[in-house]
Amino acid sequence: MKYYIIAGEASGDLHGSNLIKELKQLDQSAQLRCWGGDLMQSQGGEVVKHYRDLAFMGFIEVIKNLPAILRNFKFCKADILQFQPDVVVLIDYPGFNLRIARWAKSHGFKIVYYISPQVWAWKEKRVELIKKVVDKMLVILPFEEDFYASKGYKVEYIGHPLVKLVDDHLMQHQPEILSGNPVIALLPGSRKQEIAKKLPVMLETARHFPGYRFIVAKGSSLDDAFYEPYFTSFPGIDSVRNQTYDLLSVATAALVTSGTATLETALFGVPQVVCYKGSSLSYQMARKLIKIKYISLVNLIMNREVVKELVQDDLTVEKLKNELSLILNDPDYRKTMQRDYASLRTLLEKKGNASARAAEVVAALATLTG
Numbered sequence: 001m002k003y004y005i006i007a008g009e010a011s012g013d014l015h016g017s018n019l020i021k022e023l024k025q026l027d028q029s030a031q032l033r034c035w036g037g038d039l040m041q042s043q044g045g046e047v048v049k050h051y052r053d054l055a056f057m058g059f060i061e062v063i064k065n066l067p068a069i070l071r072n073f074k075f076c077k078a079d080i081l082q083f084q085p086d087v088v089v090l091i092d093y094p095g096f097n098l099r100i101a102r103w104a105k106s107h108g109f110k111i112v113y114y115i116s117p118q119v120w121a122w123k124e125k126r127v128e129l130i131k132k133v134v135d136k137m138l139v140i141l142p143f144e145e146d147f148y149a150s151k152g153y154k155v156e157y158i159g160h161p162l163v164k165l166v167d168d169h170l171m172q173h174q175p176e177i178l179s180g181n182p183v184i185a186l187l188p189g190s191r192k193q194e195i196a197k198k199l200p201v202m203l204e205t206a207r208h209f210p211g212y213r214f215i216v217a218k219g220s221s222l223d224d225a226f227y228e229p230y231f232t233s234f235p236g237i238d239s240v241r242n243q244t245y246d247l248l249s250v251a252t253a254a255l256v257t258s259g260t261a262t263l264e265t266a267l268f269g270v271p272q273v274v275c276y277k278g279s280s281l282s283y284q285m286a287r288k289l290i291k292i293k294y295i296s297l298v299n300l301i302m303n304r305e306v307v308k309e310l311v312q313d314d315l316t317v318e319k320l321k322n323e324l325s326l327i328l329n330d331p332d333y334r335k336t337m338q339r340d341y342a343s344l345r346t347l348l349e350k351k352g353n354a355s356a357r358a359a360e361v362v363a364a365l366a367t368l369t370g
Contacts, residue, residue: 001027001029001030001031001366002083002085003023003033003366004034004080004083004088005033005036005045005088005089005091006036006089006096006100007036007051007091008035008091008092008096008097009051009054009190010220010260011260012091012093012115013038013040014165015091015115016034016036016039017045018355019355019362020045022355022358024043025356025359032044033046033048033083034046035049035076036050036051037051037052037220037221049072049076054093069096073099080100080104085109086110086365086367087109087366088100089112089113089362090111090112090134091114091115092117094117094123097117098133101134102132102133104133110135110365110366111133111136112135112137112138113130113134113138114362115140116137116138116139116141116144116155120143120144120147120292122292127151130153131152136361138156138158138357138358138361139156139157140157140158140161141160142157142301142347143300143303144157145157157351158351158358159352159354159357160348160354161353162260162263162264163267163348163354165245166245166264169245170268173245173249181211181213182211182213183212183247183250183251184206184214184252184254185215185217185248185253185256186203186215186216187254187256187261188217189257190220190221191219192222193278194277195226197277198275198277199216199230200233201275202214202216202255203233203234204234204317205255205320206237207234214237216237217240217243217244218239218240244264248265248268251268252271253270253273253327253328254272255275256274256275257275258275258309259297262298263298263301266306266341266345267344267345269338271307271333271337273307273308273310273320273323274296274309275320276310276311277311301344301347306337
């Protein structure tokens with residue numbers, strides 16, 4: 001069977017790579033053409049567009065890069081028509097993927113959407129489009145099943161694929177990269193715009209904790225030259241690349257950009273402070289549109305504050321220092337957070353191997369159309 005998979009971000013590349021791995025177990029003759037990254041390529045996907053060329057963050061950035069985005073749409077449509085896949089698999093990345101879904105459905109292709117757009121947070125009207133153009137929606141957050149049911153659309157909750165990834169890593173890896181003082185992990189994100197806003201605050205905070213070793217997890221798609229000015233300004237800070245899980249497996253605490261990384265950090269049991277800061281205009285526009293109480297997946301899933309979120313103007317060195325001090329110096333605070341992490345894990349692992357279940361659904365739909 002022929003599969004066309006579109007992921008536009010680092011987290012989509014991760015989930016897409018594990019989907020490809022499981023698809024190849026089910027369908028040894030699978031042909032896989034992808035938009036994604038190095039991880040999807042390493043599992044045998046033919047990557048025709050890398051996510052580093054797709055990740056435009058925020059309203060203003062999207063407008064500035066509109067010509068490139070329109071060229072990507074044109075290329076994608078032509079590429080799908082040329083490849084003629086048995087099924088198109090869309091992984092999150094809704095601004096692009098929902099438009100492709102509408103077009104692909106009109107051309108008779110079957111659509112699986114793996115990892116729902118966050119329609120429960122904003123742009124709820126997208127649900128009506130999803131109902132029309134997506135043949136099967138696979139969701140990985142437990143509350144999403146009820147949300148879609150309230151809109152008259154049946155989706156399948158398959159559990160969260162990160163649970164197995166983290167467990168496998170803990171069983172198979174013995175990190176050799178770390179020794180000496182206790183480690184604080186810095187996860188500033190994978191996009192240049194978000195790193196530029198948050199990493200300087202994280203690094204300035206590190207000056208206040210001389211007894212700890214601060215290590216930055218570099219984005220896999222960004223070269224060392226991008227990070228060089230930060231490390232020049234803050235000597236003594238270490239870094240790793242493509243070893244984020246090794247870093248989290250030994251970290252005492254973490255400062256984490258909101259997104260998938262907050263959930264990964266929780267599954268490793270590492271107490272964290274969640275950081276978010278965007279351009280002022282993009283943030284003000286987002287505030288008017290987004291209607292969720294929390295920005296981290298940990299708090300959203302648990303529907304209460306499990307981890308502290310420092311957002312926009314609250315992301316200051318002083319506040320970040322205070323929160324990190326609380327994690328490092330208050331044993332009860334750490335224990336409470338880790339108990340909450342255990343409850344979170346229980347919610348996410350109920351369905352078993354999420355990537356394998358996703359592959360079963362995708363392969364079955366491909367067979368029906370082949």
